[in-house]
Amino acid sequence: MCGIVGIVGQAPVNQSLYDALLVLQHRGQDAAGIVTCEGGKLHLRKDNGLARDVFQTKHMLRLRGNMGVGHVRYPTAGASSSAEAQPFYVNSPHGIVLAHNGNLTNAEELKRDLIVEDLRHLNTESDSEILLNILAHELQIQGRLRIDEQDIFRAVAGVHRRCRGGYAAVAMIPGFGVFAFRDPHGIRPLVYGRRETPEGAEYMIASESVALDTSGFDLVSDVAPGETVLITLDGQLHTRQCAANPVLSPCIFEFVYFARPDSIIDNISVHKARSRMGKKLAAKIKREWPNHDIDVVIPIPDTSRTAALQLANQLGVHYAEGFIKNRYIGRTFIMPGQKVRKRSVRQKLNAIDLEFRRKNVLLVDDSIVRGTTSQQIIQMARDAGANRVYFASAAPPVRFPNVYGIDMPAASELIAHGRTEDEVARELGTDRLIFQDLEDLIDAVQKKGKSHVDRFDTSVFDGQYVTGDVTPEYLQALEDRRNDGAKEQRAARSESILDLHNSN
Numbered sequence: 001m002c003g004i005v006g007i008v009g010q011a012p013v014n015q016s017l018y019d020a021l022l023v024l025q026h027r028g029q030d031a032a033g034i035v036t037c038e039g040g041k042l043h044l045r046k047d048n049g050l051a052r053d054v055f056q057t058k059h060m061l062r063l064r065g066n067m068g069v070g071h072v073r074y075p076t077a078g079a080s081s082s083a084e085a086q087p088f089y090v091n092s093p094h095g096i097v098l099a100h101n102g103n104l105t106n107a108e109e110l111k112r113d114l115i116v117e118d119l120r121h122l123n124t125e126s127d128s129e130i131l132l133n134i135l136a137h138e139l140q141i142q143g144r145l146r147i148d149e150q151d152i153f154r155a156v157a158g159v160h161r162r163c164r165g166g167y168a169a170v171a172m173i174p175g176f177g178v179f180a181f182r183d184p185h186g187i188r189p190l191v192y193g194r195r196e197t198p199e200g201a202e203y204m205i206a207s208e209s210v211a212l213d214t215s216g217f218d219l220v221s222d223v224a225p226g227e228t229v230l231i232t233l234d235g236q237l238h239t240r241q242c243a244a245n246p247v248l249s250p251c252i253f254e255f256v257y258f259a260r261p262d263s264i265i266d267n268i269s270v271h272k273a274r275s276r277m278g279k280k281l282a283a284k285i286k287r288e289w290p291n292h293d294i295d296v297v298i299p300i301p302d303t304s305r306t307a308a309l310q311l312a313n314q315l316g317v318h319y320a321e322g323f324i325k326n327r328y329i330g331r332t333f334i335m336p337g338q339k340v341r342k343r344s345v346r347q348k349l350n351a352i353d354l355e356f357r358r359k360n361v362l363l364v365d366d367s368i369v370r371g372t373t374s375q376q377i378i379q380m381a382r383d384a385g386a387n388r389v390y391f392a393s394a395a396p397p398v399r400f401p402n403v404y405g406i407d408m409p410a411a412s413e414l415i416a417h418g419r420t421e422d423e424v425a426r427e428l429g430t431d432r433l434i435f436q437d438l439e440d441l442i443d444a445v446q447k448k449g450k451s452h453v454d455r456f457d458t459s460v461f462d463g464q465y466v467t468g469d470v471t472p473e474y475l476q477a478l479e480d481r482r483n484d485g486a487k488e489q490r491a492a493r494s495e496s497i498l499d500l501h502n503s504n
């Protein structure tokens, strides 16, 4: 997953872009970048690392201009080298900058077409560079010296015709404006908001509404699937549906894990969705295990807290924070490589023994993916003196790869792949394991049928991919290319940067 942001302001936007990236950091910890536009000139700073490390005062001072685009990266294609940090830039036509969240499923085919037919050069293995070049080509064939909003809408329509997969993107053209588009299934989230200033209105487009909140922008709307939202330099907003058959099917895993709880995605509060997941899980426990002997419910910080608290309330069981999280360690799931993920769980979480000693504990997590966290946490609970250690997951077992922007490329690395729930329980070493049912998860996110979203991408749970183009051969090739071993080998090769002048 990645976080993206774009702003058209009435004053310098560097600080607001930086602030937005800080609150979107949970979506990507590998690299960060900002491009601003000052008159006809673009200023770039991007590198590997967290936003707070990538942007020093000297960089911020150079990021001048009243519009700009920012990105925090969690790689799902190519390598994690700084050459693939975003935003990407392409010189022709007009100079385009782009930041992308998601993953294209027909990247290989597009790459071939770009090189052989569109005569374009690609310098990295990133699918985002492909997306940018498709956009550039579709704009180029409009053949206009002075572009207007119709040219942009036609170019994005071309992107939708050619690209498959998940893509929420923000782009910028010097002297023109910032525009954003969401794929025809709306798989990845994207919102925009408005802020009034004495000089006039300013707009921000971002992956999550929390970025708008913290910079004082009022949420206007989600970008609809297939829609383009364009803000010209003079502050005019234009929107247009650019896809032939848009069908909103957002990724349900955003609600389970990715998004911040204080965000609202497609009109659904992530916090409330997680609370309802806790309620549903409690109902399942009451139904299937009426005589349970749970003494205490303990969440695995951070993401599971909301669901765990509700679960405890519904069961009428004591809730305790038995694990303390080191606030200086980031999210472990989105770290690159299994070795660092494993080490980080232990550095990140430590048990308070007295909450465990001689008790039957129910540990609650939002999801079990590779099992890295749960396996270690169950052992830690035993070491802390727990009598029995039960485990509940607010999501169903993750059994299938994700192809739309979450780096779960290899089925063989998923602990529940090809295993029954009992086998997973044995593998994790828990005395009892309870998974949420998929219908209950959907119901929880859908506000019990009250939401306008009537379909989600639930592929990691049921193997049904909403774009309809994901074949077993594609999944096999993805697994071969991006399993942990292959990624390690790729990381060892250094890549060259061909880009705008990058401040250092």
Ligand SMILES: O=P(O)(O)OC[C@H]1O[C@H](OP(=O)(O)OP(=O)(O)O)[C@H](O)[C@@H]1O
Pocket (backbone or CB within 6 Å): 257, 300, 301, 302, 303, 304, 330, 331, 332, 333, 334, 365, 366, 367, 368, 369, 370, 371, 372, 373, 374
């Ligand atoms: O089964 P696994 O492969 O371990 O993945 C699942 C775990 O990873 C995530 O936590 P993470 O530490 O990334 O972030 P959090 O602090 O937001 O919970 C998620 O919340 C689970 O705890």
Ligand SMILES: NC(=O)CC[C@H](N)C(=O)O
Pocket (backbone or CB within 6 Å): 001, 002, 073, 074, 075, 076, 077, 078, 084, 100, 101, 102, 103, 104, 126, 127, 128, 405, 406
């Ligand atoms: N997680 C994402 O959204 C990744 C975006 C893009 N596919 C990349 O690897 O940089």
Ligand SMILES: [Mg+2]
Pocket (backbone or CB within 6 Å): 300, 301, 302, 303, 304, 365, 366, 373
């Ligand atoms: Mg977690």
